[in-house]
Amino acid sequence: MKALEDKGFKAPTEVQEKLIPVIKKGKNVIGQSQTGSGKTHTFLLPLMDKVDAARDEVQIVITAPSRELAGQIYGEASQIAQFSSPEIRVTNFVGGTDKQRQLNKLGNQQPHIVIGTPGRILDMINEQALKVHTAFAFVVDEADMTLDMGFLEEVDHIAGRLPDKLQMLVFSATIPEKLKPFLKKYMENPVVEHIKPKTVISDTIDNWLISTKGKDKNRLIYQLLTVGHPYLAIVFANTKQRVDEIADYLKKQGLKTAKIHGDITPRERKRVMRQVQNLEFQYVVATDLAARGIDIEGVSHVINAEVPSELDFFIHRVGRTGRNGLDGTAITLYDPSDDLLIAQVEKLGIKFYPKEIKDGEIVDTYDRNRRTKRVKSKDELDPTLIGLVKKKKKKIKPGYKKKIDRAISASNKQKRKVDRRQQTRTARKAKKNSNQ
Known part of the structure; x- marks a missing residue:
């Protein structure tokens, strides 16, 4: 309760209200809900409430598909742990950190809560340094992304090292068919809760649509960033190469720009994320690695340099802004060849407002469907x-x-x-x- 007070939380979200009582009862849970719905505290609060800090052994294991997500969960768990007496020990195991140092530390003392990426956690178990056979709960966060990134096999091996009598919680934005055999293998009669979003994206977000036909796309992005005066803007591109191109162009124009994608070393990515959180950068160019679950505070603008081919990624990208009831602007650049993808996004209930840059200002323009919408x-x-x-x-x-x-x-x-x-x-x- 002290930790919640410190966070300024007044009331539970829908997923917290429905699942915290179920998790407290020790039941297995499959929670399907969108990013930003409060999933992290849904599992941390009831599980950490059961930790016996007097026992020097691992009690909870939590996996996340990326270092950034693991770091985020670790931050939230550490915030709760600091109000515990005696102290609850939380450790973050991710790649790109000093493995030997972690092994030495485990030789002296086991953490109560293990958080990390599947590869590094399994590595620590295989080294016989991390003893997970004592855990009472296992959490797989962002399970669909874990599957997409090819880490489900590692998660499977970790689950195989855990005790038979185990509470297992799986959280995912979607439940793909390929994930179902894994769920069936480890979960007996789970409580399945699908929290349908009231709206696919926050109603505080304005969605603008800007045609790139006959325009220099990089110059257009630069104009949007300088004309729109964002507090903090993330530009999303579909490939690492495109992220590099946009970031290099913006830097040449004198904008202090950070970039995040899979080819950047873990140490560098961690440093960049920290700098972004400290508002040392006003502009971030990223692949979809940064779209899922990473909560960068104060994002006022999101620009889709390209329409993502998967609709889920559109929701995750745009969901980086308009958080906690704040206003946000999401700008999607499209080519006439993207019409089908834009139509699919509109079917999700998202309304676009067509815009263009004219005389150094962002102004309303014609609807791209104006011809087909004429009354016949x-x-x-x-x-x-x-x-x-x-x-x-x-x-x-x-x-x-x-x-x-x-x-x-x-x-x-x-x-x-x-x-x-x-x-x-x-x-x-x-x-x-x-x-x-």
């Missing part, structure tokens, strides 16, 4: 009448307009007559068949 007559015209209508646009003789209107009216009347005749025939046929 319910009665379609035949080709000869279309020809008449086209002629109407040119210089016309007196009385020509009335002639067109009469022709259209006569055509529609004839169509209705044919339709009625067809309906009568169909009705007679149906009656005849029913009498046979």
Whole structure:
């Protein structure tokens, strides 16, 4: 309760309200909810409440698919642990850190709570330094991302080293088919809770759509960042190469820009994340590695330099802004070839506002679907009448307009007559068949 007070939490989120009582009872849980719904505290609070700090052994094991996510969970667990007496020991095991130092430390004392990436945790277990057979709970966070990044095998090996009588919690934004055999293998009668988001993204986010047709994309991103005056902006690209291109261009224009992607060394990534949190950078260019679950405070603008091919990533990217009830702006750059992807995003209930940069300002512009959205007559015209209508646009003789209107009216009347005749025939046929 002291930790919650320190965080300024007043009321539980929906996922916390539904699952904390279930987790307290020791049940296995599959929690499906979006990033930013309060999942981390959903498992940390009830599990840490059960930790016996007097016992010098591992009691909880938590895996996360990336170092950044593991670091985030570690930060939240450490914040809760500091209010415990005696002290609850929390350790973060991720790649890119001093392995020997961690092994030496484990030789002297085991942590109560183990948090980390699957590879490094398994490494510590295989070295026979980390003793996880005493754990009462195992948490797999962001399980779908764990599967996508190819770490499910390591998670499987970790689960195999844990005791049979174990509370297992799996949290995931989606439950892909390939994840189900793993869940079935380790979880008996789990409580499955799917927290459907009230809206796919926060209603405090404005979604702008900007066409890149005939424009220099890098220059357009630079203009958006300088015209829009963001407090902190993240530019997302689909590939590491594109991230490098955008970041290099922005740096050449004099903008202090950080970049985050998989090819950057873990140590460097950790340093950059820390600098971003300390607001030493106003602009960050990243791949989707930074889109899932990483909570960078104060992001006012998100720019999709490209439309992601997976809809989930659009939600995760845009969800970096507009957090905790704050306003946010998400700008998506699109090429005419992206129309299908944009239409799919709109089907999720996201409304785009078309914008363009004009005279150094961001202004409203035409809807890309304006042609297809024009009101059409319910009665379609035949080709000869279309020809008449086209002629109407040119210089016309007196009385020509009335002639067109009469022709259209006569055509529609004839169509209705044919339709009625067809309906009568169909009705007679149906009656005849029913009498046979």
